[in-house]
Amino acid sequence: MLIVRNLSKSYKAGEPILRDVSFELNRGEMAVLTGPSGAGKSTILKMIYREERPDSGEIKLDQYNVTKIRPYQIPRLRRHLGVVFQDFKLLPERTAWENVALALEVAGKSRRQISSRVTELLRLVGLLQRSGNYPHQLSGGECQRVAIARALANQPLLLLADEPTGNLDRENSQSLLELIREINIQGCSVLMATHNVDLLAALPYRKLYLKNGMVTESIE
Ligand code: ADP
DSSP states (O other): OEEEEEEEEEOTTSOEEEEEEEEEEOTTOEEEEEOOTTSSHHHHHHHHTTSSOOSEEEEEETTEETTTSOGGGHHHHHTTEEEEETTOOOOTTSOHHHHHHHHHHHTTOOHHHHHHHHHHHHHHTTOGGGTTOOGGGSOHHHHHHHHHHHHHTTOOSEEEEESTTTTSOHHHHHHHHHHHHHHHHTTOEEEEEOSOHHHHTTSOOEEEEEETTEEEEEEO
């Protein structure tokens, strides 16, 4: 479903960040992209949602040739991706409910569809009771759960998570990883970037290790 082939990338005149990155992710699979801070994990994710482009190589997601599509096709590609970030990126002046609903409004869903889907999503992430709260009234862990609900709103082919536990304490990180795992078990493919290997050491995720511009695989 996701094919990443021979990516290379340099920013401006610097040394290449990525030299030759290749991996594949099957439908329904979950993998964690690890590696030191600055190795280029975010850059790979950005290329998948077409925020950046490689110097060479290609990315295919389902029927999309991500590296080749034209700018006007990018919104369509992004409708098939859910993305969560370290800093949540929730709209501060909207409640948890409204943050999730907005993703469905933009996709043209009816009010009735929106209402039942937002209920379902906030229940999934364990926050139905907090749906009227604004981001500043929620903890970091809760904000990230809202961000996940929003990312899943339109049933993406793939959930991309870029250091989703980066702003969370250990306990919240662990429970967030359990939530992401549960979402994967329910059928959503997941690619998560993190440098926090401690947290993942004991977990049976497929691991892609990025170092010196190359990805190697280790299954532990
Ligand atoms: P990671 O997610 O593994 O921490 P990043 O992909 O964020 O790594 O960054 C990889 C390297 O590329 C870093 O050295 C970073 O400073 C550099 N970098 C990232 N984005 C840009 C950019 N837009 N312009 C210049 N350099 C960048």
